[in-house]
Amino acid sequence: MLTTIARIGQHVGQEVRLGCWLYNKRSSGKIQFLQLRDGSGFIQGVVVKAEVAEEVWENASQLTQESSLYITGSVRADDRAPSGYELTVTGVEIIQIAQEYPISLKEHGVDFLMDHRHLWLRSPRQRAVMAVRSEVIRAMYEFFHENGFVKVDPPILTPTSAEGTTNLFHTKYFDEDAYLSQSGQLYMEAAAMALGRVYSFGPTFRAEKSKTRRHLIEFWMIEPEMAFVDHEENLRIQEAFVSHVVQSVLKNCERELKTLERDTTKLQNVTGSFPRISYDDAIKLLQEKGSEIKWGDDFGAPDETMIADHFDKPVFITHYPTEIKAFYMKPHPERPEVVLCADMIAPEGYGEIIGGSQRIDDPELLEKRFAEHELSEEAYRWYMDLRKYGTVPHSGFGLGLERTIAWICGLDHVRETIPFPRMLNRLYP
Structure with a gap:
């Protein structure tokens, strides 16, 4: 048999x-x-x-x-x-009978292993990571299916950017300029106006010349968008979503987590509501710890880690300054200098795994944002149409798959979380 x-x-x-x-x-x-x-x-x-x-x-x-x-x-x-x-x-x-195998059962350098990634995947540790990745994806689909979301697939080739074109890969689309998608969000907003609650899952591309352990050039994002959902409900959905994924991995990948020698005690805490800290309070906290950061600065990886260390589960940092966030984020009705947004920071030094916000639904304000960010009204005309024809309050978020897997598995670098990583100096194999 x-x-x-x-x-x-x-x-x-x-x-x-x-x-x-x-x-x-x-x-x-x-x-x-x-x-x-x-x-x-x-x-x-x-x-x-x-x-x-x-x-x-x-x-x-x-x-x-x-x-x-x-x-x-x-x-x-x-x-x-x-x-x-x-x-x-x-x-x-x-x-x-295999020829002499390049990867022997001894220690090898990272560059050697990455050059032989097609073979390194066979090892127990790498197989375990890929199995966890598969379970994370399965659990994500399960959550959205059980909560009435519809999967919609946005394009990978786009004529415009979701957040500016400085970090996009440029290509030619016959005689037009095009870019590899850095996010499907704008298209998902259109889908939400048609289908209510939607999500996409696919590859995204960021041409950032970064070598940190958190960055890949090509990575996968899951991006839900929800009509008639405000900032507070958006956060509650994110809590339930991440809790479901983590608990599913704990339940179904016990052997893989053991192979990875992952301490699962902190993962067991990932359920229920998550703590929150405002951007204002986060700045004060960092300053009290000796940081020279000032209001209006964005957080770096060490800042996020210092904040996360105060909590035993993921934490939301809310209400960032309007000037450092994307053009489409809705301002706080009582404090227009900040927006109705939140980043979810994973514990144990893994940094941001989710960025989300309530979106601007006022057409006049969106036109003003186009002018402030020097965006082409012609290129974004279709996006403006969403505000002209039946605008509603709506919110969404994006979760980076590889960072989430790195956190759940307790990995040092995101390069192990994807079968064939694309990094600043690596396009092979």
Whole structure:
């Protein structure tokens, strides 16, 4: 019976067949211990020389790291095994004896591993990260499906920018200028006016020459937009959304988090309402700690970390100055110098994972913002139409997938959170 390692527990006491690769091997002379992987997990296969045909023993002896094979054996439960099960091998059918594998079971430098990213993905740690990534995406879709959102796909090639063109990749669209999308938000606002509550999920591109552990050139964003939702309800939805995702990972990726040696105690706190601190109070807090930051400055990574350290779960920093935020954010009705926005800062030094706001719904104010930000009214005419024909209060947010995964997994750098990272000096493989 052909099965997978992930389903091996369904076949205790039965003989099964696996398609797999050899991850590692050790031998005591009369017993060979084969560490096997098939993409769904890892399991040990035990080959006892006295109990198998000579051909089976010889085939097992030939196997090199990452050789591919079909293996047959009986499944038995074993509490000592990481997977909880072990395979008593009765047959080994070689598919290919792999050449000397570049990534040996020892320490390698990051550049070497990134050059061999296509192979590094096979390691237990990287497989665990990708499995968590998959679960995060599944949980996101689940949350939106259960809460009445409709998925809408915005374009990747755009004629304009959501937040200015300084950090966009420029290309030619036949005889017109075009850009790779840095956000689908503006298009999602249009979709929200048609469908009520919507979300998009796809790749976005930022041409920022940044080398920090939080930045990628190409990354994935989930961007909900909601008609008839104000700033306060927007924050409540974000709390529920992030809590759902984190709790789903804790429930469904216990083995992967263990592989990553992730301390999950802080993740268990991610539920219910999240603490909030206003921009004003955050500035005071930083100044009390000796920072020279002043009102009107944006927060850097060290500032966000210093603020987050005061809380045991994600924290909202609310009501940033109007001048340092995007043109589409709605001013506070009683304090027009600040906007109805919030950044969600993850604990443990992982920084901003969500940026969101209530959007401007007043057409006159939006026209004023176009002039202040020197935006082309012709290019954004369609966006203005949303305010001319049935404008309503509406809000939205964007969550960066890779930063969220880095936080949940406890990773040092976002480069491990995406299968093939694109960074300032890396376009290969």
